[in-house]
Amino acid sequence: HQKALEYKERTKHSHPLPSYAIRKWYENPKVGSFFCRDNVCKFINWCKQFGVPEICLFESNDIVEHKSVRALRNVLICLLDVGKIGVKHGIEPSELVRIDLEIEQEIQAELLRVKNSALPTRKTAIPRKNIPRKNSSLNSSLA
Secondary structure (H helix, E strand, C coil): CHHHHHHHHHCCCCCCCCCCCCCCCCCCCCCCCHHHHHHHHHHHHHHHHHCCCHHHCCCHHHHHCCCCHHHHHHHHHHHHHHHHHHHHCCCCCCHHHHHHHHHHHHHHHHHHHHHHHHCCCCCCCCCCCCCCCCCCHHHHHHC
């Protein structure tokens, strides 16, 4: 928390950093212990305050028990999202975060290109068929 405050003083960024401070954490807790889980829970709460979406968070068991690759993937997704949010606060991104942001930009540009090319132009517009009007016999028979 102290390093975040020092960074905040050094840089004048437009987005406020969360003020959530981890008051007490346990240094070198035994893996799987209550203290280890408590540290993870405090980190997850900090992530929520930092703006990580709920869908990108992980369960404390995912990191404490190391039961599956999928669980560890959830942890990595959360850390990646923390890095991307940090970029919005003016923090220099790691190489992995930089690559992920570039991929997202390329995907968005491609989606926009596909969307724009799929829109019909005046020359290729589909001709309108005869659409029954409010007073037509078809509409009155359906009523």
